[in-house]
Amino acid sequence: MNDDLWLLLVIISCGLATFALRLSFIVGGAQFKPSRRMQAILGYVPPAVLSALIAPEILVRHGHIVFGLDNPRLLAGAVAVAVAFFTRSVLATIACGLLALWAVQQLF
Amino acid sequence: MSDGGARWAHLEGANWRQELAGGVRMELPILLGVVPFGLVYGVLGLQAGLPAWSVIAMSSLLFAGSSQVVFAQLWGAQVPAAVIGGTVGVVNLRHMLYSASVAQFLTGLPLRWKMVLAYLLTDEAYAAAIGRLTLGPASPMRHWFLFGTGFTLWFGWQLSTVAGVLIGATIPSAWALDFSIALTFIALLVPALRRRSEFVAAAVAASVALLAQGMPHKLWIMAAALAGMLAGMACRRFDASKHA
Numbered sequence: 001m002n003d004d005l006w007l008l009l010v011i012i013s014c015g016l017a018t019f020a021l022r023l024s025f026i027v028g029g030a031q032f033k034p035s036r037r038m039q040a041i042l043g044y045v046p047p048a049v050l051s052a053l054i055a056p057e058i059l060v061r062h063g064h065i066v067f068g069l070d071n072p073r074l075l076a077g078a079v080a081v082a083v084a085f086f087t088r089s090v091l092a093t094i095a096c097g098l099l100a101l102w103a104v105q106q107l108f
Numbered sequence: 109m110s111d112g113g114a115r116w117a118h119l120e121g122a123n124w125r126q127e128l129a130g131g132v133r134m135e136l137p138i139l140l141g142v143v144p145f146g147l148v149y150g151v152l153g154l155q156a157g158l159p160a161w162s163v164i165a166m167s168s169l170l171f172a173g174s175s176q177v178v179f180a181q182l183w184g185a186q187v188p189a190a191v192i193g194g195t196v197g198v199v200n201l202r203h204m205l206y207s208a209s210v211a212q213f214l215t216g217l218p219l220r221w222k223m224v225l226a227y228l229l230t231d232e233a234y235a236a237a238i239g240r241l242t243l244g245p246a247s248p249m250r251h252w253f254l255f256g257t258g259f260t261l262w263f264g265w266q267l268s269t270v271a272g273v274l275i276g277a278t279i280p281s282a283w284a285l286d287f288s289i290a291l292t293f294i295a296l297l298v299p300a301l302r303r304r305s306e307f308v309a310a311a312v313a314a315s316v317a318l319l320a321q322g323m324p325h326k327l328w329i330m331a332a333a334l335a336g337m338l339a340g341m342a343c344r345r346f347d348a349s350k351h352a
Contacts, residue, residue, distance in 0.1 A: 004162075006189075007158070007162050008165070010183075010189045010192060010193065011162060011166050011179070013189075013193055014169075014179060014192070014196040015166075015169040015171070017193065017200070018170055018196065018203065019227060021197070021200055021201060021207065022206070022207050022226040022227065022229040023207065023222070023223065024204050024207050024208075025204065026210065026211045026225065026226050026229075027222050027223075027226070029207075033212075034211075040341060041338075042205070042209045043242070044305070044336060044341065045208075045209045045238075045333070045337065046235055046296075047300060047306045047307075047310040047340065048310065048312075048313040048332070048334075048335075048336025048340065049205060049329075049333045049336075050231075050293045050310070051309075051310035051336065052313040052314065052316070052317040052329055052332035052333050052336060053174075053231070053317075054293045054294055054314065055313075055314035055332075056321060057287070057289070059318060060318070063321075065321075073290070076287070076291075077290065077294065080291050080294045088298075088299045089137070089295075090138055090141075090295040091137040091140055093295035094137075094140045094291045094295055095140065097287070097291035097294065098284075098291065101284055101287055102283070102284070105282065105284070
């Protein structure tokens with residue numbers, strides 16, 4: 001098979017699988033009335049998934065956990081958390097986090 | 109705290125345009141973090157050896173940033189297609205959690221609406237809309253809010269991907285633009301932490317994500333998410349009551 005066509009087919013397959021995951025409960029759950037308990041569990045989806053995605057981005061460098069002042073992303077991440085907490089502003093959090101990372105990278 | 113239902117009181121009785129505008133306004137600042145990530149993805153895709161058309165096409169056909177980066181890396185490493193598909197599927201398993209979380213707000217909608225909203229259901233669109241869906245008024249037009257966050261993100265992602273393919277290589281790597289996606293998630297996470305049990309859920313999920321990094325095919329994402337959700341649930345009784 002032509003290489004480009006094969007690549008396109010693999011991308012489409014991955015796209016359909018991802019679409020199916022996103023569609024699963026929205027369509028399949030037409031009869032899915034979550035119990036109070038299930039609703040409570042689903043309430044923890046945002047904090048659990050977001051922090052699961054954040055932690056390795058900040059703390060894992062080249063396959064190792066770097067938990068110390070020699071990790072610029074840890075310092076910049078701490079600045080971002082503080083800014084997010086006090087301002088609740090998405091723009092300020094992202095901007096200050098990037099500026100902090102650049103500043104720390106300059107210093108070390 | 110200030111993120112309670114009062115924040116969404118202005119959407120009481122809102123029409124579709126007001127809900128749509130609310131979603132777009134909620135998502136726009138998030139693009140500051142997503143656009144740099146789109147640029148980075150464009151560069152990584154080309155570096156991995158993918159043709160430019162496929163890097164751009166993936167952003168609409170797959171439309172899931174971190175799994176697109178994984179796809180490019182694995183394709184560049186000549187990993188068999190079945191393994192690529194499996195890994196992309198596992199990376200995106202968390203979208204089932206989002207699907208389960210929003211399903212209860214979309215039950216009455218026609219199938220075409222459900223398909224559009226499912227296609228647009230990304231980390232950033234979900235996280236930006238879930239506060240309004242759970243805490244705001246139960247208006248029949250609230251799906252327009254989710255469409256607003258989803259479509260805004262989709263549009264920004266497409267543009268930034270194309271820009272990444274065209275000019276991304278001229279961006280110095282010292283700018284560390286890949287860090288922008290972690291910052292975006294921080295900006296979405298921190299204001300959403302209100303109860304003690306939510307802090308526990310976040311802390312446990314972060315810890316498991318770090319400890320389980322060795323799991324194959326990025327299974328650590330789901331392991332960490334489920335552990336965090338169960339830990340939050342288990343600690344629910346330590347939450348301050350609403351009258352406190």
